[in-house]
Amino acid sequence: MKFEDVLGKQVLVLDGAMGTMVQNLELDDAAFGGPAFKMLTDLLVFSRPDDLEGIHLKYLRSGANLIETDTFGASPLRLKEFDFTQIDITDIKAIPQGLDLKKSDYSAITHHLNVEGCRIAKKAIERYKTEPEYDGRPLFVAGSIGPSNYVLSKTEADLNKATWDQIVDNNYLQVKGMIEGGADVLLFETQQDILELKASLIGANKAFAEADKKLPIIAQVTVDGFSKMQIFNTDIHAALVAVEGMGISAFGINCNTGPELMEKTVEKLSRVCSLPISIVPNAGQPVSEDGKTCYKLEPEAMADYVERFVKDFGVSIVGGCCGTTPDHIRALSNRVKALVPSPKKIEKMVYVSGPQEAKPIDSSEALIRIGERLNVRGSKKVREAVERDDEIQMEVLEEVVEEQVKDLGIDIIDVCMDSNIVETEKVLPQAIYELTSDFKGVMCIDSFSVEALQTAIESYPGRPIINSISLEEYEQGVSKLDAVLSLTRQHHPVYVALVNGPEGPGQTADEKYELAAEIVKQAKEKHNVTPDQILMDVNAYPIGSESIEGLNFCAETLKCLPRIKAIHPDLKTSIGVGNLTNGLASKPYMRKVLTSVFLDEARKVGLDCAILNPNHYVPSESLTKSDVELARKVILDRDMTAFEELEQIAQTKKTGVQAKKIDYDDLSLEEGICQKIKDGFKQKQDGVIEKEGGKFPYKDKIVADVAQAIEKHEPLKFISGHLMKAMRELGDAFGRGEVSLPHLLKSADVMRHVMQFLESFMRFQSGVEPGAAIDYKGVVVIGTVYQDVHSIGKDLAKTLLENYGYRVVDLGVQVPLEKFIETARAEKADAIGMSALLVQTSNHMITVARMLTEGKFSIPVLIGGAPVNLRHAG
The missing domain is CATH 3.20.20.20 (Dihydropteroate synthase-like)
Known part of the structure; x- marks a missing residue:
């Protein structure tokens, strides 16, 4: 039985946490190749295959349908975080023939880890099927693929950056191994950057094409309690829209929170996700007990949530992430094995999306x-x-x-x-x-x-929307439609299609209709691009530019619209309306009237969308009636006398619509500075402030405003009375989910320009020579704790601290515990900051705190990461 045959027809149960089960094995360092590799549990594929098979069997015996391979970090970019020349292979007995781990051939290691990881899981399934308790339910190997620890999307934070091709190849190699190893389905999980996930899916498709075999894909992202992928503030709906057309079979969320904080996201997905939904929570929120991080949500309590998700929100795949055990999976399986996912009520709507939000293509x-x-x-x-x-x-x-x-x-x-x-x-x-x-x-x-x-x-x-495709020739023998779709269709965008052919743009209604029909036909038959992916642009010509007697371009465009809409019920129409009033730039009122009236007429007969200057369009009802009538004569009858009358009226009027925006000049100087900081408003400008005999270069115009403000405020009082208040308000808004992390970082960067100037000026006032050591607010030593290679949270903290004027000594990842203390002493640090993503590594933070107490070294300790909470800190 194939995965696709049962998906959505019954509730499928994923297994629970691999890391928790590995931790319970209490393996020594040798099983991992030495202490430096202890967090690379993927290596157990080579050193402890029997133990992994045993873990898979425990989950199968607990009722799981899908078991995940031990390959979450088995990709080249993740493996490169480890120096394989230092690995101790003494206790690694199942290294594939011909593979030399010490040569650090990351592509080869990736391939073999994924092949063998899938084979171990496959072997467990075959063994379980021979056991008397096997109930005949469908069983599948899910190839686990985690994030790369790099980002593709733009961020102000100091995170590891990768290129598109690096991510594509990273996942191509992993998926290639999984296909060879016999995976039934791919599981992209704990994804944090939607652009990385897109590239990963393209990499998977590359492997599918090479092997001539396609596997179904479950794509899972990680969100916070506000339904956002936090680093880039991507709403769960935007994440779904970005990838749902890229060949995935199911979409959902995993990790980061327990089921209680997932409910808002699950409910939202039930309204917008036509694909089967996958929900894989942690066993509640982590807590600290006796120096250990624990997940306390009991199996039956977790099953209560998950059963309701299936019944109320139509969830099709359930499972467990951090802290879950075979007992949790048994409870889930017992609750859902007899259930069928309830039908979801999804409104049929086409969406496009950006990095944060999804928007409907809806002209109703x-x-x-x-x-x-x-x-x-x-x-x-x-x-x-x-x-x-x-x-x-x-x-x-x-x-x-x-x-x-x-x-x-x-x-x-x-x-x-x-x-x-x-x-x-x-x-x-x-x-x-x-x-x-x-x-x-x-x-x-x-x-x-x-x-x-x-x-x-x-x-x-x-x-996105791609602008544009058409039947005009792009290069010899190749149309623009074929050229664009062949290179971009894997991304599943929406396309603007111009009614242009080999002979040029269609002019009459008949020509426009025939070209539109042929575009729809070729897009579907040659590229599987469906009508709901097309905005058919019917072309605008300048008013009065007709060269054929009796031809009216405006009227022909209006006539073609209902005919083109009738080609297919999902097809939408568009027009780049700016060309209509070409030559009228000096007559903005006339341009606004003609554009507005034309678009309102077009709306009546089927126009859905217009590419326009927003200042040129207002509802016709808001215009003078007589001017509207003149415009209608121009558009419908090609009445050039009316055109001239309207032109004369336009000479006496100015354009109407103006942008409603914050005018910083309307605010007081202090309010304007604070508002610019809160808005993250950047004004790149190189200059030099000359003040009290000193020269202070700057790179943002806000510094000139600040220099003016401290004419009447003491710098320190201006900082405490105004700037810090603005940043507190911004931080509070972030805490409420009203401000995104990308925006917070942007504001912090504007603040950095301000503080660099103020600090330089105050140092000058104090007689400190230029070039002397910078007087930072403090020094913070930070790092990701030993045996943990996750750096994103640590890097975000570093960026914010530096922008607030602190010197940050970044020790990197896998930091030995004593190094935090040694560095803090050497640097005379004001605080130590430690980050961890994993439950087991977070306990190292407590060890460092104890070491500080024993060494009688009193210093504030900052801790952060998914397993950390206030109780843990206490």
Whole structure:
């Protein structure tokens, strides 16, 4: 029986925690190849295969349908965290023939770990099937694939960065081994960066194509109590939208919290996820008892939650993560084995997504607006920021984004960097990457260059719109449709399709309809791109530009819309309306009236979406009736006398809609500075403040404001009375889930510019010579504890501390316990900070605290990580 045959038809039970079971074996260091490798439990595949088989059997005997391989960290990027030249292979008896662990051939080690890990699990299943208690239920090997410990998405934090190709290859090698080893299904779990997950799925598809065999995929991400993937603030719905069309069979969440904090996310998924849902909680929240981190949620209590998730929210796959045991899995299995996932009520809707939020492609209530201003070809401001001899003025592009998304309420923005001055293939992905660091909208990635579209979509953490495809020839014998879809369809974006053919754009309603029908046909038949992935752009021509007697471009466009909508019920229509009023830039009122009236007329006959300047469109009801009537004559009848009348009226009027935005100039100087910090508002500008005989260079314009503010405030009082208050308000908002971590880091970076200036100025006032040692607020020694290689939380803490003016001595990962204390003494540190992700390694924090007490070294100790809570700290 295949996994796909039972998925969704019965509730399937995943096994429980591998780490907890390995810890209970109480293996010595030799089983791992020495103490430095003790957290690489994947190596037990080579050293203790019988023990692993025993763990799998315990879970099978407890009622599990799927058993996970011991391969969570068995990928090249994870293995490179360990120096295999130092491994002790004395007690590693099952090293595959021909593999030399000490040579540190990470690709080869990856391959063999995954092959053997799957074979061990397969062997356990075959053995269990011979036991009298086997009840005939379907059993599967789930190849476990964890995150790489690197990130692809843009972040202000000092985290390990990887390239798209590195992540693709990382997972390709792991999946290749799993296919050979006999995995039935792949389990991508504990994923924290949606862009990394996208690249990982592409890597899996690469392995499938090579082996000519596709495995079903369960994709699980990790979220907090606000249903967010915390590092990048990705909402669970946005995460789902980003990957649900990329060939996965089920989607869900695992780890980080117990079932009690997952309920909000499970309920949300039940409303929007048409795929089977997988829920794998920890055994509650971790607590500290007698110096050990424990998970206290009893099996039956956990089963209460999970049974309700199945009955109320239609969950199809359940299991256990950290702290769960065979007893937990037995309780789950007993509760759900007779259940069928309840039907979910999912509204049929197409969504696109950005790094933080998902947005519907829904025109039932209003026209879908795509902001066009971030376009080198259409904006002088953008062009001057991009077409430069030195680096792009990214802060200018950020301002254009902010104006459209935050101030004008645009959910989707078009991003076009096409230029004959700069290399679009480099600039477009750079802009996409930089602008998504704290972005709540969705991007429409726009370029004529197919290569630019491909590299840009590999930099985008979500499901974008791609602009555009058409039947026009891209290169000899290849249409733009074929060129773009062949390189991007794996990402499952939505496409803007222009009604253009080999002879050019369609002009009449008949031509537009025929081209649209052929685009829909070819997209589906040749590339399996469905009509609900297409926004059919019906083309706008400048009013009055017709060269054929009696032809009215506006009327032809309006006539074609209902016919194109009838091609398929899921097909939506669009128009790049800016071209309609080409040549009217000096007459903004006329442009606004004609654009608004045309779009309202088009809405009546089936237009769903417009790519536009948001300032050029308002409901016709808000315009003067006589002006609307003149515009209708121009559009419907090609009445050029009415056009001239409207032109004369426009001479006396100014444009209407203006961005509603915070004007920092309307605030007091102090309020403006604080608001800019809270907004993370960057104004890149090199300059020098000359004050009291000193010179203080700066790189952000906010420093000039601060220099003015301390004319009437003592610097220390300004810091305590204003700046710290702003940062406290920001921190409180973060704690309430109102501010994202990316935004917090952005604000901290603005604060860093301010504090660097203030500290330099105060040092100058005190007579400290330039170049002398920096007077930090304090020194903090931080690191991830011994036997733990997880660094993301530690790196985030480092970034924030440095931005608040502390010197951070980063000891890295797998830090020996005594090194924290030795370094703190040597550096005269003000605090020691320790991070851990794993339950067992978090206990090292308590050991360090005891060592400090025994050594009579009094120093604050900061601890953080998933297993840590207030009780643990106490």
